[in-house]
Amino acid sequence: MNKRFGPPSVLLAIAAGAMLGTLLRYSINAAAFDSIFPFGTLMENWSGSALLGALTGFFAIFTVREWISAGLGVGLCGGYTTFSTLVSDTVLLGSALSPLYIAAYILPTIVGGIAFAWAGFAGGQRLGRKLRSSEEGRRL
Amino acid sequence: MNKRFGPPSVLLAIAAGAMLGTLLRYSINAAAFDSIFPFGTLMENWSGSALLGALTGFFAIFTVREWISAGLGVGLCGGYTTFSTLVSDTVLLGSALSPLYIAAYILPTIVGGIAFAWAGFAGGQRLGRKLRSSEEGRRL
Structure with a gap:
């Protein structure tokens, strides 16, 4: 976890990533077939978790400039996935306390999200x- | 849930809201005191859920233009809260399967988020x- 405020290049990359990710989320929700079950949000949260996990794993081996990792991670994945919609949907649908809704939506979102991030x-x-090894191979 | 693709004003408002919300999230994380426990993300997800809940409740009574509600809801709250970081942090910290971490971070995030969205x-x-009633009062 980076605990310092980045330079302008990092802030610009985060802003651009956030715009792209959020508009992508909006487009998927607009295109998702009408249903009381929020398939769109589920798909976004699962795929965004997989992507952020993959980026984090890749950048742990391959160091890149901060604006690239922050733009893709904090910006793109952060804008593409959403937590407020996940919990607000349960309130909106008047089923915050429904064990069925928690079992069918909240729990799979969390368990699947962790599994996708891990994978x-x-x-x-x-x-x-x-x-990295193919790069090292070329150097020999 | 709106299932059609909005006009340019809506897309622009979503993009602007996403930038603001995501940079705000980044700033809070950068300012949060260094800790293995992601306090920043917890605070963002809780407060963003309360805000999206409040906006949704308010707009259910008070109809506003679509670019306003989408910019604040999909854009600002969507960019400000994050799901991918919530689950990736558990993998990053190597504690995806730790009951302690789930009990201390994941569960409070979800339960608190639903409670804040409801409130x-x-x-x-x-x-x-x-x-609305004070507006109607003025009209009499």
């Missing part, structure tokens, strides 16, 4: 190691 | 009714 992290690390 | 929704509706 993404492992995949990202593997890709990073592969690219 | 915000009730508060937003109350404010909307108050404003």
Whole structure:
């Protein structure tokens, strides 16, 4: 976790990533077939968790400039996924205390999100190691 | 849930809201005191859920233009809160399967988020009714 405020390039990259990610989320929700069950938000939170996991795993092996990692992680993945909609939907649908809704939406979102982030992290690390070893191979 | 793609004014408002919300989230995380426990993300997800709940409750009483509600809801609250960081942090910290971490971070985030969204929704509706009745009072 980076605990200092980044330079302008980082802030610009975060802003651009946030715009792209949020408009992508909005487009998916607009295109999602009408249903009381928020499939769109579920898909966004799952795929965004996989992507952030993969990026984190990759950048743990392959160091990139801060504006690239912050723009893709904090900006793109942060804007693309949403927590407020996840919990507000449960209130909006008047089912905040419904065990069925929690079992069918909240719980799979969380458990799936962790699993996708974990799988993404492992995949990202593997890709990073592969690219690094092929780079080292070229140097020999 | 709006299932059609909005006009340019809506897309622009979402993009602007997303930038603001995401930079605000980044600033809070940068300022949050260094700790293994993600206090910053917890605070953002709780307060963003309260805000989206309040906006949703208020707009249920008080109809506003679509660019305003989408810019504040989809854009600002969506960019300000994050789901991918919530689940990726558990993987990053190598504690995805730790019951302690789930009990100390994931569960309070979810339960608190729902409670804050619910309280915000009730508060937003109350404010909307108050404003509407004072408006009607002036018309008499």
